Amino acid sequence: MDTLFKDIPRESMMYLGIALATFVILYWSTLFVLRRLGKDPKYLLPEGVMKRVALPIFLIFISIIIRMHSFRQLFGLTDEAYWFKKASTLLFIFAMTWLIIGILKVMKQLIIHNYDVNTTDNLKARKIYTQFNILERIVIFIVIILAVGAALMSFQEIRELGLSIFASAGVAGIIIGFSAQKLIGTVLAGIQIAIAQPIKLDDVVIVEGEWGRIEEITLTYVVVKIWNKRRLIVPTPYFIEKPFQNWTKTSSDILGTVFLYTDYKVPFDALRAELTRILENTDLWDKEVNVLQVTDSKANYVEIRALMSAKDSPTAWDLRVHVREKLITFLQEKYPESIVHNRVLMGNLESDSSK
Numbered sequence: 001m002d003t004l005f006k007d008i009p010r011e012s013m014m015y016l017g018i019a020l021a022t023f024v025i026l027y028w029s030t031l032f033v034l035r036r037l038g039k040d041p042k043y044l045l046p047e048g049v050m051k052r053v054a055l056p057i058f059l060i061f062i063s064i065i066i067r068m069h070s071f072r073q074l075f076g077l078t079d080e081a082y083w084f085k086k087a088s089t090l091l092f093i094f095a096m097t098w099l100i101i102g103i104l105k106v107m108k109q110l111i112i113h114n115y116d117v118n119t120t121d122n123l124k125a126r127k128i129y130t131q132f133n134i135l136e137r138i139v140i141f142i143v144i145i146l147a148v149g150a151a152l153m154s155f156q157e158i159r160e161l162g163l164s165i166f167a168s169a170g171v172a173g174i175i176i177g178f179s180a181q182k183l184i185g186t187v188l189a190g191i192q193i194a195i196a197q198p199i200k201l202d203d204v205v206i207v208e209g210e211w212g213r214i215e216e217i218t219l220t221y222v223v224v225k226i227w228n229k230r231r232l233i234v235p236t237p238y239f240i241e242k243p244f245q246n247w248t249k250t251s252s253d254i255l256g257t258v259f260l261y262t263d264y265k266v267p268f269d270a271l272r273a274e275l276t277r278i279l280e281n282t283d284l285w286d287k288e289v290n291v292l293q294v295t296d297s298k299a300n301y302v303e304i305r306a307l308m309s310a311k312d313s314p315t316a317w318d319l320r321v322h323v324r325e326k327l328i329t330f331l332q333e334k335y336p337e338s339i340v341h342n343r344v345l346m347g348n349l350e351s352d353s354s355k
Contacts, residue, residue: 026061052102059095063088089154097147101140108132126200130217133201134194137219189236190219198239199246204254204313206245207234247313255289256316258306258324262331266302266338268294271327275306278326284319286311301340 067088112128193199199222203214207224210232216223222239224232238244247254272292279285289309296303306323310316331338 052106053099056095056099056102059091060099063092063095066091086154090151093147093151093154097143100143104136104139108136126202127197130197130200131194134190134217134219138191138194141219186220186236189240190217192240193217193222193236198249200248203249204247206247207232207238253286253288253309253311254313254316256308256310256320256323258308258320258327259295260304260306260324260327260331261301261340262304262338263340264297264302265335266304266331267335268292268304270335271304271330274327274330275308275323278323279308282319282322284310284315284322300342 066084112125112132194217199205199214199217201214201217205212205214205224210224210226212224212226212232214222215225215231218236220236222234222236224234226232275292276290279287279290286309289307291307293305293307294302295305306327308316308319308323310319
């Protein structure tokens with residue numbers, strides 16, 4: 001052992017030992033603090049935090065150690081300084097990128113942990129989920145692009161090549177800009193959706209005549225889950241450039257309507273009382289709106305509109321079909337003469353035959 005390290009200066013070994021001890025202390029201190037915070041209910045961390053940050057932190061420490069002159073001198077690798085420095089730089093960039101993405105995901109989990117999208121009044125929760133899902137993708141995309149750029153620019157040859165290309169690529173840049181304007185516009189539309197939020201996750205929308213919910217929002221497209229379990233893929237600029245219906249933009253509660261076409265003999269007061277009875281005997285109604293009105297009259301029928309409210313659009317749909325069925329059953333059993341039928345006026349047959 002003495003012969004192995006006899007040619008190595010004591011100062012190098014001392015610096016290396018101090019560096020290793022410092023890094024080990026910092027590493028285990030960081031892990032200790034994270035574990036303690038994870039157990040404390042006041043600072044409850046999401047599950048898997050340790051796995052996300054432990055290895056990147058360790059790789060950062062390793063990249064710093066292998067860059068030290070003392071480390072190379074200890075193993076007799078001073079002639080390979082260039083490759084060790086490059087390896088250290090690339091490892092540091094990779095580990096730092098990994099750590100930033102991991103911290104971003106942990107922060108997202110910490111913030112959205114306090115919001116439940118499964119509750120009835122989930123407007124604020126859906127806003128937070130939408131913003132963080134889109135902004136997370138934007139930040140990760142930017143971090144990866146910067147990391148790749150930094151890794152490439154760490155090589156002198158690539159840096160000189162890149163500078164010469166940038167210096168002579170004015171026209172090419174304009175051509176590429178024009179050809180990529182749709183992609184850039186699509187990404188900007190995704191950013192605008194995250195900020196302005198014309199749509200949010202789990203919003204009820206009507207797009208291209210299809211009723212569905214917003215299932216996923218990315219930078220380039222939006223997935224709408226149609227009521228019959230199909231998926232409608234829509235480019236993000238669609239929700240910026242074209243009109244569409246959003247039934248849950250400000251709140252999830254919604255009004256439902258049922259139209260009946262009856263004879264003029266229908267008893268409106270009895271029908272109105274029956275509507276109230278039906279609504280009071282179902283949990284689908286939120287006890288906000290209960291209205292029955294005659295909205296039109298034609299030569300052979302009367303149009304009646306029943307208006308009711310529900311906590312959200314799926315419930316409103318179920319309430320509408322329930323009320324329609326019960327009102328039709330009520331007319332069939334109690335007032336069958338109120339069902340629409342055609343009248344034929346017959347003249348005096350005897351007087352007609354005498355002529």
